[in-house]
Structure formats: structure tokens, C-alpha cells
Amino acid sequence: MSNLRTHSTVRHIIALLLSTLLLSGCLWQEAPRTDLERIRENGVLRVGTLNNQLSYYIGSDGPTGLDYELARRFAKKLGVKLEMKPMLSLSNMFPTLKRGDVDILASGLTMTADRLADFRAAPAYYYASQKVVYKKGQWRPRSIEDLAENKGVLTVVKGSSHEKTLHLLKLQHPTLTWNSVVETDSDELMRQVAEGELDYTMADSVDVALNQRIYPDIATALELTEDEPIAWFVNQRHDDSLYALLIEFFGDIKQSGELAKLEEKYFGHVDKFDYVDTRAFLRAMDHKLPEWKNLFQQYSGEFDWRLIAALSYQESHWNPQAVSPTGVRGMMMLTLPTAKAVGVKNRLDPEQSIRGGTEYLRKIIARIPDSIEDHEKVWFALASYNVGFGHLMDARRLTKSQGGNPDAWSDVKQRLPLLRKRKFYTQTRYGYARGDEALNYVENIRRYYQSIIGYEQAHSLPPTDDIAIVDGLNTIQPPAVSESQSALPVPPPPSTTPSDELPDISTNKTASN
Numbered sequence: 001m002s003n004l005r006t007h008s009t010v011r012h013i014i015a016l017l018l019s020t021l022l023l024s025g026c027l028w029q030e031a032p033r034t035d036l037e038r039i040r041e042n043g044v045l046r047v048g049t050l051n052n053q054l055s056y057y058i059g060s061d062g063p064t065g066l067d068y069e070l071a072r073r074f075a076k077k078l079g080v081k082l083e084m085k086p087m088l089s090l091s092n093m094f095p096t097l098k099r100g101d102v103d104i105l106a107s108g109l110t111m112t113a114d115r116l117a118d119f120r121a122a123p124a125y126y127y128a129s130q131k132v133v134y135k136k137g138q139w140r141p142r143s144i145e146d147l148a149e150n151k152g153v154l155t156v157v158k159g160s161s162h163e164k165t166l167h168l169l170k171l172q173h174p175t176l177t178w179n180s181v182v183e184t185d186s187d188e189l190m191r192q193v194a195e196g197e198l199d200y201t202m203a204d205s206v207d208v209a210l211n212q213r214i215y216p217d218i219a220t221a222l223e224l225t226e227d228e229p230i231a232w233f234v235n236q237r238h239d240d241s242l243y244a245l246l247i248e249f250f251g252d253i254k255q256s257g258e259l260a261k262l263e264e265k266y267f268g269h270v271d272k273f274d275y276v277d278t279r280a281f282l283r284a285m286d287h288k289l290p291e292w293k294n295l296f297q298q299y300s301g302e303f304d305w306r307l308i309a310a311l312s313y314q315e316s317h318w319n320p321q322a323v324s325p326t327g328v329r330g331m332m333m334l335t336l337p338t339a340k341a342v343g344v345k346n347r348l349d350p351e352q353s354i355r356g357g358t359e360y361l362r363k364i365i366a367r368i369p370d371s372i373e374d375h376e377k378v379w380f381a382l383a384s385y386n387v388g389f390g391h392l393m394d395a396r397r398l399t400k401s402q403g404g405n406p407d408a409w410s411d412v413k414q415r416l417p418l419l420r421k422r423k424f425y426t427q428t429r430y431g432y433a434r435g436d437e438a439l440n441y442v443e444n445i446r447r448y449y450q451s452i453i454g455y456e457q458a459h460s461l462p463p464t465d466d467i468a469i470v471d472g473l474n475t476i477q478p479p480a481v482s483e484s485q486s487a488l489p490v491p492p493p494p495s496t497t498p499s500d501e502l503p504d505i506s507t508n509k510t511a512s513n
Helices: 002-030 035-042 066-078 090-099 113-118 144-148 161-172 186-194 205-211 241-256 258-267 275-287 289-299 305-316 336-341 350-367 374-387 389-401 409-420 435-459
Strands: 044-050 057-059 062-064 081-087 104-110 119-121 126-128 130-135 154-157 179-181 200-204 218-223 228-235 467-470 473-476
Touching: 035 044, 035 066, 035 241, 044 066, 044 090, 062 066, 066 081, 066 104, 066 241, 066 258, 081 090, 090 104, 090 113, 090 119, 090 228, 113 119, 126 205, 130 161, 130 186, 130 205, 144 218, 154 161, 154 186, 161 200, 186 200, 186 205, 186 218, 200 205, 205 218, 205 258, 205 435, 228 241, 241 258, 258 374, 258 409, 275 289, 275 435, 289 305, 289 350, 305 350, 305 435, 336 350, 350 374, 374 389, 374 409, 374 435, 389 409, 389 435, 409 435
Parallel strands: 044 081, 044 104, 154 179, 154 200
Antiparallel strands: 057 062, 081 473, 104 228, 119 228, 126 228, 130 200, 130 218, 467 473
């Protein structure tokens, strides 16, 4: 009898243990996933952005933009695919993030007190000030007091950091008024100012500099803020997994110099603005470029055709009969020895000149050291074309001796002008050179190149196929592109990481997913 009771007791204990284990297993299975676990299990990083030339847009060679490139790298770090979701307007962005329709907002967003109260900001990746923009030739407000006189209407995007700044200024200037609009962005408002449809607007300094290449009539009336941090945003949760990885990600790319290279690529060339030159260039894009566009596209090969067009404009202003006093001539202004080396028999034949000039650029790039990243090799090659390969190598050695990175264009371009100064060129292998002219040559081409991109985007028709709009979320399904395609002047080699196996594109998933 005692044995029976013992066996019964043991069975009860075993049953109790099994029940406890099963219950704890259920509880463990029901534990909420972290944001990182959810993203990795779904295999997709959803990034909300705005469709503009700085953050993200679909170019002729596929998706491009600063925020797109950063997001692609972050998705690669996570080991997932990237889904870019462009919004119709800024006012839709933070509500979309709060609903959980996207994981991250990435579109040049300023850190403001009210945003930080509801959301978390990743580390700043660049800084920009807020400017009032007006049209040249119109009345210019030079101070906040001038703005408060309301001689014209100031128009800003509703819910933007610019609107928040105006609310703060109104506390000291009660007569200050403005008009807030939805379903638009600062780029569109700057276009309306340029065309005389609006009196003034506000925009970040980087955006103003980029848009002046497309709308040279806009100008800065006054600056309302100091430089402010620009960052990505995520939801504010008890779960810090995604936020912590963002901190690590931005720390890594800053330390490695990768962030500096991307910033150099997208707005390192916009520090100078020549109104007359920009106006002339825009006229040439209207009246000359259409005649030669097909030839640039035909012979550009692995290059972005717009880069070859920009190079040609720098050389000849797209004049096939151009001749210089030194004997160079044609669309690409080839010397006689260069023409012979690339098989050009008639330098004044535009087709031969464009083909030959592109082939010559290809030959120069082949000489650039492989330690330099593919997408920057073209800037080194152009500098070499202008100042000579030996002098370019001198500038790289000088960069290294001063603690800079000889493989980064942002560092080397600062040393090129030093080749004019005796203090420096006496220490170099090839001596004196007009390095400042080489720098201006390359930076001009970069500005023309960016202007063609911006011009095409500003004058392109909005897509009408494969668009889904839900709660203000505008998702686009562009044509599939291979990873080897990009908006870089020289595409990088394809990667085999999970985030690179499929093109990083917007999808037709709706905002309610």
C-alpha cells in the first residue's frame, strides 16, 4: 500500500513538472519579439522617406540618394532586404512611423524638441541651418523684423521644423504670420518661389544649395537658425534593440570615413554657386542637350551618361566646333595625340569626339590605384586629366603626410591647391602644378552632373503605373534593376549579401500592412 502511495505521488509530481514546463514553454513562445527580431524574421527593413534628389529617387539607373545609400548599408548590416516607402508629404511621415507602417524615417529630418518628445533620433549624420528663400529681383527681407512686417506671404510645409521655428519666433514677434500647406515639400515650394508663384519659403541650407542648380533665381534672404542636427527617427519604445544598432551603425561609418565619403558625393560640390554660369547651363540643357543626349547615352558604356554630358559641357559647352588656342578641339576638346590614341580621325565630328573622350576617360581610370573606391575613381581620373597623373600622385602623397586619407577625394581635393605653393611643391616629386585649376575643373563637372540629375527629376512626369496610395503613403514599383546598376558615375561591383540579392526598391505594400 505504501508503494502504491509512493508511485501515485511520483506520478503527480511528474505530471505537475510536465505541466509547469509546458506552461513556461507557452509563455516563452508568447514573449514579444524585439524590433530587430521582427525585422529579421520578416526579412525586410521598411524605411519611410521623401522623394527628392538628396534623400531618395528612382534615377535612370535605379534607386539613388544619400538616405537610400545609408539605408541600403543598414539593411545589409541587418542581413535583410530594403523596402523604401516614399511619402506624399512630410505631414504624413511621423504618423506613419507611429502606426508602425515603417521601421525608420530617413529623409533629412531635423531634431526638434517636439519630435524628440515622441520619437527617438539616431545620431546626427549632417547639420543644416534654416533659411528664408526669396526670388532674386524681388523685395528681400533682411531680418525677422522685416518678415514680421508681412510685406509678402511666407509659405512653409505644415508640420516641418521650419514651422516649429516660426512658432518660437512669433513669441518675440507677435505680428509674424505665415501660411502652412500640406501635401508638398520644401523643394516644391522653392520651385514656386523661383517661378514667382510664392513670395518666400523656408528650407534647409543643403536643400537650398542643391536647388539653386535647378532654380538659380532663388536666393537666401536671411538665416533663421544656427546649424542643426539632421537624423533618422524610430519609435520610442522600451525595446532598444533597433535604436542601439543604429547608434552602432552610425558610429562605425563615421569612424571608417564612409559617411564622409557619402556626404562628399552628394553635397561636397555645392559650396560654390555661380548665378550666371548656372543660368547659361540651364539654357544649354533646354536648347543644346536634347540634340546630343542620344550620343552620350550610346557611348557612355559603364558610366552614367549624365557624367559624360557634364564632362563635355565643361570642355566645350556642347559645341562640336569648339577650338582652343592650344589646339584642342571638338565636343570633348581632345588633343591630337589623345585623338590618335583612341581612334578618333575627325575631332570635330561629335560622335567620334564623344566616343573617343569616353574611351580616354576609361583609360585614365584604369591607371587609378585600386585602393580608391570605384565611385570616387572618376574624380581622381578627371583631376589627373587636368593636372597630370604625376601631380595627382603628389597630391595624394601630400595628403598622407598631413594625416589625411590619400584614397578619399574629400581629403585629396584640399591638397591640390597646395601644389601651387613653394612651401609644398618643393617637397613633391613632380614640383609646381596648378592644382587649384584641377580642383575647380572636377568640382564644376560634379556640379553640372548633379544639375542634370536634378533638372531631369524636376522636369520628369510623375509615374502613373503601379502606384498605391493609402493614408498618404505613396509606394512605387519601379522597373527591376540589378545591384550592379546605380546612380554612381562608375558602378561598384555587385555584392552577394542578402540585402543586395534583390534590388532595394519601393514595393506595392500598402500603408496598412
